[in-house]
Amino acid sequence: MSLDKLERTLKLDIKAALGCTEPIAIALATCKARRLIGQEISQIELKLSTNLLKNAMEVGIPGTHGDRGIPLAAALGCYATMPEPDLTLLEGANKEWLDKAKKLVEADKIQLDLASGMHGLYVESRVTDSEGNFGVAIISGSHENLIHLEKNGEILYASDKTGLEGADKLLLQRKELAETSFADIWNSVKDLSAEVRAHLLKGIDINLKVAKAGLGKDGYLSIGNIYNELINDGWLGNDVINKAKALTSAAVDARMSGCDLPVMTSAGSGNQGLSITLPLYVLAQHLKADDEKLAEALAIAHGITSILKHHTGTLSAMCGCVVCSGTGLTAGAVYLLGGSLDVATSAVNNMVGSITGIICDGAKVGCSIKLVCAVDSAFQAAMMAMRGLKLPTTNGVLGENLESSLANIGLIAAPGMLETDDQILSIMLGKPLDRK
Numbered sequence: 001m002s003l004d005k006l007e008r009t010l011k012l013d014i015k016a017a018l019g020c021t022e023p024i025a026i027a028l029a030t031c032k033a034r035r036l037i038g039q040e041i042s043q044i045e046l047k048l049s050t051n052l053l054k055n056a057m058e059v060g061i062p063g064t065h066g067d068r069g070i071p072l073a074a075a076l077g078c079y080a081t082m083p084e085p086d087l088t089l090l091e092g093a094n095k096e097w098l099d100k101a102k103k104l105v106e107a108d109k110i111q112l113d114l115a116s117g118m119h120g121l122y123v124e125s126r127v128t129d130s131e132g133n134f135g136v137a138i139i140s141g142s143h144e145n146l147i148h149l150e151k152n153g154e155i156l157y158a159s160d161k162t163g164l165e166g167a168d169k170l171l172l173q174r175k176e177l178a179e180t181s182f183a184d185i186w187n188s189v190k191d192l193s194a195e196v197r198a199h200l201l202k203g204i205d206i207n208l209k210v211a212k213a214g215l216g217k218d219g220y221l222s223i224g225n226i227y228n229e230l231i232n233d234g235w236l237g238n239d240v241i242n243k244a245k246a247l248t249s250a251a252v253d254a255r256m257s258g259c260d261l262p263v264m265t266s267a268g269s270g271n272q273g274l275s276i277t278l279p280l281y282v283l284a285q286h287l288k289a290d291d292e293k294l295a296e297a298l299a300i301a302h303g304i305t306s307i308l309k310h311h312t313g314t315l316s317a318m319c320g321c322v323v324c325s326g327t328g329l330t331a332g333a334v335y336l337l338g339g340s341l342d343v344a345t346s347a348v349n350n351m352v353g354s355i356t357g358i359i360c361d362g363a364k365v366g367c368s369i370k371l372v373c374a375v376d377s378a379f380q381a382a383m384m385a386m387r388g389l390k391l392p393t394t395n396g397v398l399g400e401n402l403e404s405s406l407a408n409i410g411l412i413a414a415p416g417m418l419e420t421d422d423q424i425l426s427i428m429l430g431k432p433l434d435r436k
Contacts, residue, residue, distance in 0.1 A: 003185070006223045007192070008173050009174060009177045010199070011196065011199065011301065013174070014200065014302055017263060020255065020256065022052055022121075023056040024136045024143070025143040027074060027077030028087070029123045029124070029138065030074040030077035031078065031080045035135070036156075038129065041129060041387055043105060043110075044113065046111065048070070048112070050114065050118070051121060057069075057362055060256060061258050062093065075100075075102070085194075086144065087143060087265075091262070120139060120141065120414070120423060121315045124138045135149075143268050168368040178311065178403075179308045182304075183341055186300065186341045190223070196299070197291070201291055204294075206264045207251060207273060210259060210263050212249045213254040213259050214252070215228075215257075217258060218254040218259045219250055219253035219254045219365075221253045221257075221365050221366075224233075227372075240283055244282040244379065247278050247318075248372075248375050249283060266305050266325055266328070271325075272324060273325075275325045275375065276305065276325050276332065282296070287337070300332045301325070301332030304328035304331050305327070308320075308410070309324055312409060313413065315360075317424065318357065318359065319359060320411075321367060323357075326351065327378070327380075329346055330348055330377075330378040331344045333378060337383070345405075350384055359420065361428065397409070
């Protein structure tokens with residue numbers, strides 16, 4: 001049943017994470033490799049895909065007072081104590097833990113290389129100890145999808161990046177949901193279980209705390225406060241869209257600055273989770289919608305985001321927060337506004353026809369500005385569709401229905417923008433692109 005597929009995907013694809021999920025995936029891989037050996041660490045060797053490298057370069061890491069860097073994330077993973085490490089494995093990081101990690105970095109024991117030809121999400125961590133023993137862990141496809149464990153050349157576990165046999169079933173669930181009629185999903189969402197509803201609403205509570213931190217002292221850019229000042233001074237209207245932009249950008253600013261609070265993610269990204277939950281919360285408050293209606297709108301928005309991530313890959317050259325969760329937000333907003341599936345399809349096409357192709361140039365505090373774009377475009381696409389604006393399906397990259405429009409975005413992201421991705425990383429690293 002469509003509802004079963006939606007609920008299974010939501011349970012796997014909406015989860016708490018502490019810190020930007022890309023450096024956390026690196027820390028997780030290194031943690032698993034480190035636990036295969038026993039002596040003092042002599043070297044850590046990392047191989048990262050283009051997408052993972054650019055997303056982990058410039059983002060603040062929780063527990064470090066805003067410090068950044070892939071080597072530091074890897075080193076922190078070595079000393080994680082969580083029995084079953086997940087995306088919150090840096091929770092409780094203290095000075096002793098941080099000092100140990102920094103010593104590894106300062107001793108130049110961490111080697112970083114680009115995994116040749118690898119796009120999407122891929123991290124290979126090889127940790128060697130003082131006696132020459134080594135452990136290897138590979139995560140691929142999604143942030144916790146462990147596909148390879150190796151100790152001293154002996155393969156302990158091997159799978160593939162599809163998720164069909166991996167450590168998690170997330171990629172398979174996204175695929176199954178993407179192959180489902182969205183009309184069936186839309187029409188059955190009123191029957192969501194109480195368990196899933198509670199899980200979705202919990203995401204709002206968690207993410208509001210991060211927004212509050214961003215409006216306090218935890219946001220490097222203080223962008224949420226700047227928005228509120230512009231509203232209070234009369235330069236921007238005191239309306240639902242600008243309120244949503246202020247709240248969402250504040251939360252993203254805090255998270256990208258290394259805030260020590262967890263966020264509820266969507267399709268592997270905390271920023272995507274923020275860009276769905278907080279705007280829909282603001283809209284629901286404005287409409288005086290009850291929690292039942294809000295939970296259903298959240299399910300629609302997260303569901304479309306998961307479908308888009310199946311088509312584009314967990315990481316791609318396109319900004320997932322604008323293109324993927326922004327499109328999901330559009331449909332969720334239509335649902336809250338009382339629109340039909342036809343209106344939601346028009347709204348999604350309005351969004352696809354306007355923001356498709358916005359690039360991802362890595363995770364950083366500047367993502368808060370991209371989220372402003374996402375919220376603004378999503379709400380306008382939804383509200384215009386509610387008033388009858390409907391792009392012809394012959395326009396540009398639009399498909400004949402909602403499902404095909406989402407699939408077309410995936411074709412643009414991969415294979416369409418793979419070379420774009422390489423060029424973005426080349427610019428970020430300040431090195432010319434090798435075209436051999």
